[in-house]
Amino acid sequence: MNKRKIEIMDTTLRDGEQTSGVSFSCSEKLTIAKLLIEELHVDRIEIASARVSEGEFQAVKNITKWAKEHRHLNKIEILTFVDGGQSLDWMKNTGAVVQNLLTKGSLNHLTHQLKKTPQQHFIEINNIIKLAQKEGITTNVYLEDWSNGMRESQDYVFEYLDFIATQPVARILLPDTLGILTPSETYRFFSKITAKYPQLHFDFHAHNDYDLSVANVMEAIKAGAKGLHITVNGMGERAGNAPLASVVAVINDFFKDEIEISVKETALYSVSKLIEAFSGFGIPVNKPIVGENVFTQTAGIHADGDNKNNLYFNDLMPERFGRKRQYALGKTSGKANIEKNLQELGLKLNQEDLKKVTQRIIELGDKKESVTKEDLPYIISDVLNSNLYQEKIIIESYVLTHSKGLKPSTTVLIKIDGELFEEHAQGDGQFDAFMNALKKLYKNKKMTLPKLVDYAVRIPPGSTSDALCETIITWQTKDRKFITRGLDSDQTVSAIKATQRMLNI
Helix, strand or coil: CCCECCCCCCCCCCHHHHHHCCCCHHHHHHHHHHHHHHHHHCEEEEEEECCCCCHHHHHHHHHHHHHHCCCHHEEEEEECCCCHHHHHHHHHHCCCEEEEEEEEECCHHHHHCCCCCCHHHHHHHHHHHHHHCCCCCEEEEHHHHHHHHHHHHHHHHHHHHHHHCCCCCCEEEEEEECCCHHHHHHHHHHHHHHCCCCCCCCEEEECCCCHHHHHHHHHHHCCCEEEEEEEHHHCCCCCCCCCCCHHHHHHHCCCCCCCEEECCCHHHHHHHHHHHHCCCCCCCCCCCCCCCCCCEECCCCHHHHHHCCCCCCCCCCCCCCCCCCCCEECCCCCHHHHHHHHHHHHHCCHHHHHHHHHHHHHHHHHCCEEEEEHHHHHHHHHHHHHHHHHEEEEEEEEEEEEECCCCCCCEEEEEEEEEEEEEEEECCCCCHHHHHHHHHHHHCCCCCEEEEEEEEEEEECCCCCCCCEEEEEEEEECCCEEEEEEEHHHHHHHHHHHHHHHCCC
């Protein structure tokens, strides 16, 4: 069975740039155009609206110059207007050769915005198309507000299509301009048109106001669409356009036996991240395909299932999109998630130690701290070092105070061989006050403390989390130096943990 080829037209640089607060520079536009065509392999790109600004003019010139040198000029498209040929003059000076002419696809828009009759509009469109032909410019035609036109003025839409079918246009572009369509309407309206005009090329341009853009794209494909308009990360005004990554995945998984597209899946994520950086338009962490969390398993039962024949995998394998599956570490992760992360680090623990590490991560998760794979060696070290000595001295409780204009103070409660002792002291900082209280307590007990000779704090190298802070303290006795470490989300608490370790050693 021969597959039907569907063109993917990316309009990130035109419709996507209409995202509130987004404006690409000339160099960014050229970089994105190159990536879309040469890395992602989209079929066409719409890069600008005619007559917008001098900056837009220069950006289009740069892109068309590059495209001409690399034989991509026919893939570069410009939005133009029924303006007596002014858009065509602007286009001609940029070197672009394909126009997407914006016309009215609903009687409501035609009557109230242009205040013209259908025949007046058709004559003006005909004149623009003739001018374009004369200049060697290919014409595609947008029917703006087509979806409302099909709902409220179908007679006008078909009168328009009867006219445009007689014109030398390459493609007819049908936009759901206000994102109003339901999937069933999309299929019904599109089918009606493709059945009546089977010889014509129709594109579908979806908006996402009801979060139905991808579902509507699926129905347009079923109804015979030959082209789809999308944007990277679903950029666009209001709720945006149909997102490229989701549309590509849907086609490759649900239409793989009948539809063929040229887009390269493995480049989706890297291009998505670059455009996120250029635009400042953040990708939600749960956005399908490209969101940071979408290939992260959090529940321990899922990681366990993945260890037992990939029970929680679906067809959206991260490797398809140049990504890797991750296993989150937190209060719901369980031993299986931790084992998965340990495997990546090349570490292995016995079941008893694994249980202790799991409990430590759960404790951090209860504090709403996020733990990363890079934190694991430090947690393991902290947990396993705790088993090297018997804890005869336990810091049971403490109050740390810090107020403007007053010296920091600490009240500490310590259990020594089962007996509780309490002491209070001030200091230059909270930990200094804690140490002063400890010194007073030890002096009363006629016990001596090692001298603190070095104090260092760090977060685990490579960690992107705020979960852990490691405090490393060097102590000096009469005959030797030794080091203890404390690990906690709070710097002072991690220092107190390192101190408790010292007391027991």
